[in-house]
Amino acid sequence: MSNLSYIAQNHGPWSTYLEQIERVTPYLEHLKGYIDTLKRPKRALIVDVPIVMDDGTIQHFEGYRVQHNLSRGPGKGGIRYHPDVDLNEVMALSAWMTIKTAVLNLPFGGAKGGVRVDPRKLSPRELERITRRYTSEISHIIGPQKDIPAPDVGTNPNVMGWIMDTYSSGQGHTVTGVVTGKPIHLGGSLGRIKATGRGVFVTGREVAEKIKLPLKGAKIAVQGFGNVGSEAAYLFAESQSLIVAIQDHTGTIFNPEGIDLAELKIYFETNQGVAGFEGAEMISDEDFWNVEIDILIPAALEGQITIERAQKLTAKLVLEGANGPTYPEADDILIQRGVTVVPDVICNAGGVTVSYFEWVQDMSSYFWSEEEINQRLDKLMVQAINDVWHTSNEKICSLRTAAFILGCERILKARMERGIFPG
The missing domain is CATH 3.40.50.720 (NAD(P)-binding Rossmann-like Domain)
Incomplete structure (x- = not known):
């Protein structure tokens, strides 16, 4: 068996993430005792998404929403529509979001969602139906202070608009901050795409x-x-x-x-x-x-x-x-x-950074120009990569390990300071 075949059969995305955590553990000193916090998701939801197709038949699709870690704030992460979506992938993507938001020092945790479907094979009406049903199934665990989805592979601003509308219908009022990456006229941010x-x-x-x-x-x-x-x-x-x-x-x-x-x-x-x-x-x-x-x-x-x-x-x-x-x-x-x-x-943290800007703008109902967005984005990205570069030189390690050191330290310090309930 070739190395490529071995990897394809034995290394899913979650295994890749866990190996990355193992590699960073020796650098975490007194925080090592909390490392298992990062090795399991806080919450994983699998839902059935039945819809009526345009031809009148009923089809069932499998949907997921995983909240990996919420120690630093509400979950943040996209929703993926792709025929290869599975729990292993969504868990890994949610975990990388946890690290990503911490490396950028954003006040979020990590989450991710998805539906196993090829959106290119759906009509616009079918796409809307699957989105609204999926939203209704996960609506009890998302929200502007709980978990804020965003676009990912196979989804776009229109899909985010349907999610916002479906969630808002259940709340009885418009909740723009429940998702980011929305159309501009629905509370989206300039520069997000x-x-x-x-x-x-x-x-x-x-x-x-x-x-x-x-x-x-x-x-x-x-x-x-x-x-x-x-x-x-x-x-x-x-x-x-x-x-x-x-x-x-x-x-x-x-x-x-x-x-x-x-x-x-x-x-x-x-x-x-x-x-x-x-x-x-x-x-x-x-x-x-x-x-x-x-x-x-x-x-x-x-x-x-x-x-x-x-x-x-x-x-x-x-x-x-x-x-x-x-x-x-x-x-x-x-x-x-x-x-x-x-x-x-x-x-690739520019997307979640401007998603953070969009969330802030939605919460305040005050919106910035695209020039302001780009200036703020560039400043945060430059600061973050310089921090990672400095850590890499200081610890004599790769940029990936350095990024994980920074991210894991921030997450685990938050976990430590919040404590474990009940004590």
């Missing part, structure tokens, strides 16, 4: 400068061309980097001279994918990992950088736009090869 990709760029820019990697002329490969990957690509292109390879669910395109993103944007909007774009050649999905590049941005799903791929990756810098894209064993290989990895819990 582009925030995660912007955070990838800001952290990447800061670390590239620290490792003396010039962005001008740097060759970049991007996996995933949704909100995260596309926005990061545009911002790097504005810094005169060359986006030479892009992979999405339709295939992989490559142009060693750089892909024209303005032309690709027009093509992508029409064709809903990058495959067939005339400004680049099609290559195999596996060849994406062999392209000569300086920076890799995995911005799709978890579990993409395997041992085999890590061994041949040419990038000097990896910016994790996705959650959990790198297996721990692959992480070790990248470290041994001198590749700098900016981990997901800080790299």
